[in-house]
Structures are given as structure tokens and as C-alpha cells.
Amino acid sequence: VKVKVLFFAALREQLGTAGEEIELPSGVGTVAALRGHLRGRGGAWQAALADGKLVRMAVNQDMAQPSAAIKAGDEVAFFPPVTGG
Amino acid sequence: MKVSVQAQDFDAGAEIRALSRDPKVGAVASFVGVVREVGMTLEHYPGMTERALQKIVEEARGRWQVLDCTVIHRHGALKPTDQIVLVVVASAHRGEERHLVARLDRGGGLRHVLVHRHADQLAIGQRQLPGAAAAAQIATQRRHRAYAGGQLDLLACSAELLAQRGEEKNFHLHQ
Numbered sequence: 651v652k653v654k655v656l657f658f659a660a661l662r663e664q665l666g667t668a669g670e671e672i673e674l675p676s677g678v679g680t681v682a683a684l685r686g687h688l689r690g691r692g693g694a695w696q697a698a699l700a701d702g703k704l705v706r707m708a709v710n711q712d713m714a715q716p717s718a719a720i721k722a723g724d725e726v727a728f729f730p731p732v733t734g735g
Numbered sequence: 736m737k738v739s740v741q742a743q744d745f746d747a748g749a750e751i752r753a754l755s756r757d758p759k760v761g762a763v764a765s766f767v768g769v770v771r772e773v774g775m776t777l778e779h780y781p782g783m784t785e786r787a788l789q790k791i792v793e794e795a796r797g798r799w800q801v802l803d804c805t806v807i808h809r810h811g812a813l814k815p816t817d818q819i820v821l822v823v824v825a826s827a828h829r830g831e832e833r834h835l836v837a838r839l840d841r842g843g844g845l846r847h848v849l850v851h852r853h854a855d856q857l858a859i860g861q862r863q864l865p866g867a868a869a870a871a872q873i874a875t876q877r878r879h880r881a882y883a884g885g886q887l888d889l890l891a892c893s894a895e896l897l898a899q900r901g902e903e904k905n906f907h908l909h910q
Contacts, residue, residue: 659778711783727780 651722655684658729661705664698674720681707682716684726704731736796736804738788740779742811745821750805754825760802761827768820770813777810777819784808801826 656669678687685707689699699705707714708727720726747767755763788806795801805823813819 656780658780708780708783711780711786727783729780 653684653720653722654725655688656725656727658727660730661698661728664694666694679719679721680716681709681714681718681720681726684720685716685728699728705729706731736792737806738785738792739805739807740781740784740788740810741807742809744809744818745807747818747821747823750807750821750823754803754805754823757802757825759827760825763823763825765824766820766822767818770815770817770819772815774812774814776812779808779810799826800828 651674652671653674654669654671657665657667662668674684675687678684685699685705688695690696706729707716707718708729709718709720710725711727714726747765751763751765754760788808792804792806795804801824803825805821807821809817809819
């Protein structure tokens with residue numbers, strides 16, 4: 651199962667990538683599980699996607715809860731919280 | 736209805752005139768957001784930003800009698816005094832359009848997808864929102880209260896954003 655993953659703003663800078671296509675291991679069926687899977691890469695991934703970090707997620711360009719399901723061909727985006735003035 | 740997310744500046748006067756041409760239009764309200772005190776760089780998620788703005792516009796059209804509207808949000812590097820967002824709403828009757836202007840600027844959807852990349856100065860951190868999730872919740876609650884007949888909520892939103900508080904109050908009373 652392949653999905654497209656995108657990273658924005660500070661996350662993109664920390665991870666050094668704007669996104670990639672990844673093959674989901676079996677058992678990774680939600681946004682939260684995907685985040686955990688990426689965190690497992692260690693290093694910057696572990697730091698940027700750590701549990702305590704506020705990260706917003708979207709599936710196919712709609713904001714999504716961590717429990718949201720993902721399926722083949724989905725576009726999953728990660729970005730930091732927003733500031734405003 | 737026009738929704739645009741763009742790097743280039745906009746001409747508010749031209750956009751307002753463009754919405755005033757229809758002889759059915761009785762009022763045009765506008766809101767211009769300006770970068771205050773510190774510069775910022777906004778990046779966005781192409782596609783999602785436009786959809787989120789479109790959704791807010793659709794929702795507003797379902798609730799108020801809107802003849803036409805224009806929403807322009809800029810992205811990229813912006814410095815203090817730069818224009819950042821424009822909302823223009825045309826309505827047949829005075830009053831309707833003001834609420835939409837307030838809603839569009841308040842809409843959680845908009846803030847969700849605009850990502851603050853880096854502040855030119857630390858000061859911007861002090862203005863940080865409670866987080867997009869919280870902002871979304873606030874937006875949802877506001878909406879629910881509005882549906883329950885909570886005109887006060889709308890009133891507060893509008894008054895906060897638009898200078899002419901007296902007119903807002905009058906509108907509220909007339910309703």
C-alpha cells in the first residue's frame with residue numbers, strides 16, 4: 651500500500667524533505683500509526699514527530715484526527731501549528 | 736465568487752468596484768488585513784488552502800444572502816504594512832455582508848492551512864494562537880452558537896474586526 655506524504659514549513663526544514671511516496675508496512679492504517687512509523691526512522695524524524703510535538707495532519711487535503719484511516723493512494727500532510735496575528 | 740491564494744499584492748479598490756457593478760447590489764463590505772509590527776513568511780498547501788476558503792464561502796452563502804464575494808490571501812514573504820488578506824462581500828441589503836467578512840477572517844479553515852514558517856523577530860511567538868486544533872474548536876463552537884440564534888456571537892466577531900461598532904449594534908437590533 652503506497653501513500654504520498656508531505657511535510658510543510660518547519661517540519662520540512664527539520665526533516666530535509668518536502669515529501670515522498672512511501673510503502674506502508676502492514677498494520678499501519680491510521681494517521682497516528684503513520685506518524686509512529688516515520689518516527690521510527692530515528693534522528694530528526696524522532697525529534698520532529700515526537701509524541702509531545704504538536705503536529706497537524708491532513709488526509710487528502712482535509713484536516714484529520716490521528717485516528718483517521720489511510721488507504722492506498724492517499725495524500726497525507728504533516729505541518730506545525732499555525733500562528734496568527 | 737472568487738477565491739485566490741497568491742503571492743502578489745492586490746488592489747482593494749479595484750476588487751470592491753468589481754463587485755459593485757451588479758445593479759442588484761445594495762451594499763459592499765470589505766476587510767483588509769495588514770501585516771502588523773513584524774514581518775512573516777507564509778507558505779500554504781496549494782489546493783487545500785483554496786478548498787478551505789471555498790468551504791467557508793459556501794457555508795456563508797448558505798446562511799446569508801450574498802450576491803458575490805472575493806477572497807484573496809497572499810503568501811510568501813510579507814513585511815509590516817503589507818496587505819495580507821482581502822475579503823469583499825456584496826449583498827442586496829446592508830448588514831448581511833458584514834457577518835461574512837467577520838466569519839471569513841475568523842474561519843478556522845483559513846488558519847489551518849496557513850503555515851507560519853519563521854518569524855523575523857521573536858515577538859511573533861507572543862501572538863501565537865492556542866494551536867490550530869483549539870482554533871478549530873473555537874470556530875466550531877462559534878458556529879453552533881450562531882445557529883442556536885446567538886446573534887451576539889456574530890456581533891462580537893464583527894465588532895472586533897470592523898471599526899463601526901455602532902452600526903453593528905443597530906443591525907443586531909433590527910434583526
